[in-house]
Amino acid sequence: MKEDKKKYIGVTITILSVLLILGPSLFFGFIGKPAEMGVALAAGALAAAFLNLDKLQKFKGAGIEFELKQAVKEAQATIENLKEFTDPLFVSSIKIMSVGMTWDGIPENIQHDIVRKIEKITDGNNVSVDVTNAIKDFYDYNFIQLFNRLISGIEGYYKPEVSKQLSLLMDAEKSIFPSGKQVDQVLSELPHITPELEDLIKDYAFYKENRYPRSRS
Structure with missing residues (x-):
């Protein structure tokens, strides 16, 4: 059934191609308008060529020449070369903003905007594992900084048991970071929460929820 359908489509395209090339040009030739006949022949050839893009290796006629298959192959090769070139750039850019090599001159929110744009570009584009890992490491790095x-x-509270409980919630090697609710449960054992600590708690909880720095302004 599929083969019959393909044959039917192929025959239909062939007939359309012939009609597009010969129909208008024969009409103008019949009524004695050679200039219009030439234009119609060129336009028909162009339309027929586009109907047969998948088969077209080279077409030459009516002053028009196509070498599409080779052009498509070259374009695909260029895209692959660009991918090989951009992957290392993405990785190095992300790593510069993490793993102890932060761009101190770039605010945290701008750093995250850059990484988010890279994520958007690479989403669904079969990027290398190196890029994926670099993005993951960037967020892990920021989680660790906020958690630390x-x-x-809470060091000033002199509650080593609370510090220990909090520390056990995180496993950086496995990229396990507690939720804001888990942090609140542990810190509820403190006698009081200072405004400074409250800000740190909110910073961490916001980042856990959004993977983006909280604005304090």
């Missing part, structure tokens, strides 16, 4: 600030923020 939380731990430092």
Whole structure:
């Protein structure tokens, strides 16, 4: 059934191609208008060529020449070369903003905007594992920094058991980071929460929810 359908489509395209090339040009030739006949022949050839793009290797006629298959192959090769070129750029850009090599001159929100744009570009484009890992490492790096600030923020309470409970919630090697609710449960054992610690808690909870820095303005 599929083969018959393909044959039917192929025959239909062939007939259309012939009609597009010969029909208008024969009509103008019949009524004695050679200039219009030439234009119609060129337009018909162009239309027929586009109907047969998948088969066309080279077409020459009515002053028009196509070498499409080779052009498509070259374009595909160029895209692959660009991919090989951009992957390392993506990886290096992301790593510069994490893994201890942060761009101190670039605000955190701008860093995240850059990574988000890279994520959007690479989404569904079969990027290399290196790019995927670099994006993951970037977010893990920021999670670790925020979580460590939380731990430092409760040192002044002299509650080592609370610090230990909080530390056990995170496993950086496995990319396990607690939710804001889990953090709140542990820190509820503190006698009080200072405004400074409250900000740190909110910073972490917001990042956990959005993977983006919280604005304090």
